[in-house]
Amino acid sequence: MDCKRAVTFFFLFAILIVPFMLFPATAALGGRGGMRVYCASRCRGRCAKAGFQDRCLKYCGICCRQCKCVPSGTFGNKHQCPCYRDMLSSKGKPKCP
Known part of the structure; x- marks a missing residue:
């Protein structure tokens, strides 16, 4: 027993x-819901000063969900998240704002 x-x-x-x-x-x-909330809040900060906020939020969200990180600040600092920095669009340009 x-x-x-x-x-x-x-x-x-x-x-x-x-x-x-x-x-x-x-x-x-x-889980996924928590990542969605994390990405939304980080991307709002990242895109706060963007000229095209809708586009910035869309691509930041895509990059955040794939990389699981967003660089701090509204511009630059991409060294903090190499995946975010290195992601490219189909035209070979940086995808993440």
Whole structure:
């Protein structure tokens, strides 16, 4: 009986607890919804001074969801997020504002 309990406990532990230990950032952000809220707030700050805010927010959101980061400030600082910096449009120009 003790062996069966141990196996059952280990199985339940593996199913319920381990995923949260392996992916703490996803758990902290609340999954996809949390990332959406994070990106929206960071992109509002990033695009605050943009001439075409709708376009800036659209592309910033796309880049943020793929890279999971947005550089600080309204311009520059792309060294803080290399994925964001290196993403290119189909025309070979920087995609992220």
